[in-house]
Amino acid sequence: MERPESVGQLTEILRQGGYLADRGLATALFVSLSLERPILLEGEVGVGKTEVAKVLASALGRKLIRLQCYEGIDTNQALYEWDYARQMLHIRALSEHQVADDAAVDKLFGPRFLLERPLLEAVRAGDGAVLLIDEVDRADDEFEAFLLELLSDFQITIPEIGTIRAQSPPLAILTSNRTRELHDALKRRCLYHWIGYPAAEREVEIVLVRQPGVSEALTRKVVAAVNRLRELDLAKPPGVAETIDWVRTLDFLGETDLDARNAEDTLGAVVKERDDLELVRDNLEEITSGA
Numbered sequence: 001m002e003r004p005e006s007v008g009q010l011t012e013i014l015r016q017g018g019y020l021a022d023r024g025l026a027t028a029l030f031v032s033l034s035l036e037r038p039i040l041l042e043g044e045v046g047v048g049k050t051e052v053a054k055v056l057a058s059a060l061g062r063k064l065i066r067l068q069c070y071e072g073i074d075t076n077q078a079l080y081e082w083d084y085a086r087q088m089l090h091i092r093a094l095s096e097h098q099v100a101d102d103a104a105v106d107k108l109f110g111p112r113f114l115l116e117r118p119l120l121e122a123v124r125a126g127d128g129a130v131l132l133i134d135e136v137d138r139a140d141d142e143f144e145a146f147l148l149e150l151l152s153d154f155q156i157t158i159p160e161i162g163t164i165r166a167q168s169p170p171l172a173i174l175t176s177n178r179t180r181e182l183h184d185a186l187k188r189r190c191l192y193h194w195i196g197y198p199a200a201e202r203e204v205e206i207v208l209v210r211q212p213g214v215s216e217a218l219t220r221k222v223v224a225a226v227n228r229l230r231e232l233d234l235a236k237p238p239g240v241a242e243t244i245d246w247v248r249t250l251d252f253l254g255e256t257d258l259d260a261r262n263a264e265d266t267l268g269a270v271v272k273e274r275d276d277l278e279l280v281r282d283n284l285e286e287i288t289s290g291a
Contacts, residue, residue: 003033003060017055019048020206028193029056036127038151038172040136040187043195046239049175050134057130062171065125066132067118069139075146079156080120083113111161120164123156127168136186137176144186151189200227203240210244214251221258221288222247226270228287234276246270260284 004010010033011026021029029052032039041049057064067078091108107113116124122131136144150156154166174190176182198206200223207219223243230237238246249269255262263284271277280287 004030006030013059014052014055015209017059018210019052019055020202020209021052022198022202025052025193025195028191032173032191033171036169036171038174038190040174040176040182040190040192041195042176042178042192044197044239045177045236046241047195047197048240049195050132051241053130053132053134053173053175056171056173057132060130062127063125063129064132065118065122065129065170066134069133069135069137069143071138071140073139073143077117078119078143078146079117080158081115081117083115086113114158114161119150120156122170122172123150123154123164123166125170126166127170129170131170131172133172133174135177136174137179137182141183144183148185148189151186197230198240200224203227203243206240207244207247211248211251214247215256218250218256218258219247222250225258225263225287229270229280232279232283234271234279235273236271236276238270242270242272258288260288263288 004013007023007026007030010030011021011023014021014026028039031037041052043049053066054064056062114120118131122129133147136147151172154169154172155163157163172190197203203223203226204216204219207214207223208216211219226238226243226246246266246269249266250258250262253262253266264281267277267280271280
């Protein structure tokens with residue numbers, strides 16, 4: 001599919017894929033696509049940062065290449081590594097045939113023995129891919145610094161081979177839950193958009209788009225209850241993903257209303273911390289009253 005020609009067209013493309021993007025997010029994504037700039041999406045957990053990359057890749061017919069960041073991630077997991085097993089077999093074959101010239105040895109560190117990891121794969125794929133660098137805030141400072149060359153020029157330098165440049169940059173989407181502050185150098189290389197919790201009416205619409213078979217009345221009651229949960233001092237307030245899970249769970253159990261009884265039975269769909277569970281149980285009547 002060709003790139004969308006307007007913010008409105010991109011909004012509709014995302015909606016058809018089951019994702020409701022507000023005007024601000026759709027505009028940021030449209031500019032990112034059009035200007036071939038990476039975009040950093042920050043926001044609360046479960047508000048759809050990762051999901052928008054998945055839906056966008058599917059809607060545009062592009063390959064989704066995902067790099068899940070974590071503490072201690074390094075270039076071997078993110079960029080490339082050498083196929084040591086095949087290299088050893090090649091060395092053995094050279095030895096058996098008594099071939100040991102420099103050219104033969106140099107081939108050990110050539111494209112034939114290079115294993116692509118997500119970042120190298122995305123550079124080679126060019127504009128045929130969506131590169132999702134998910135939860136970049138979980139990686140350490142050194143890895144964040146390593147990303148700067150990629151985000152600036154969409155190129156990667158491999159000492160044994162040289163610099164590999166993308167003929168046309170992939171759409172790069174970075175997400176962060178703000179478990180730590182990202183450095184200015186990385187932010188300067190990206191467009192930026194904050195995704196917060198949606199307004200209640202918008203959240204109802206999102207749930208109904210994602211789960212078209214559920215009751216609107218039940219959805220409204222669950223959304224109201226979730227908004228009350230977010231007002232509590234929870235370690236992990238529920239995101240939109242948890243709202244959808246709660247509605248799905250209640251609907252699956254045949255519930256048409258939300259009350260303290262079935263709310264307590266299904267809290268595992270929306271509350272994911274033990275201490276939070278205790279706090280929520282102490283306030284269930286208030287949370288579900290008038291929901």
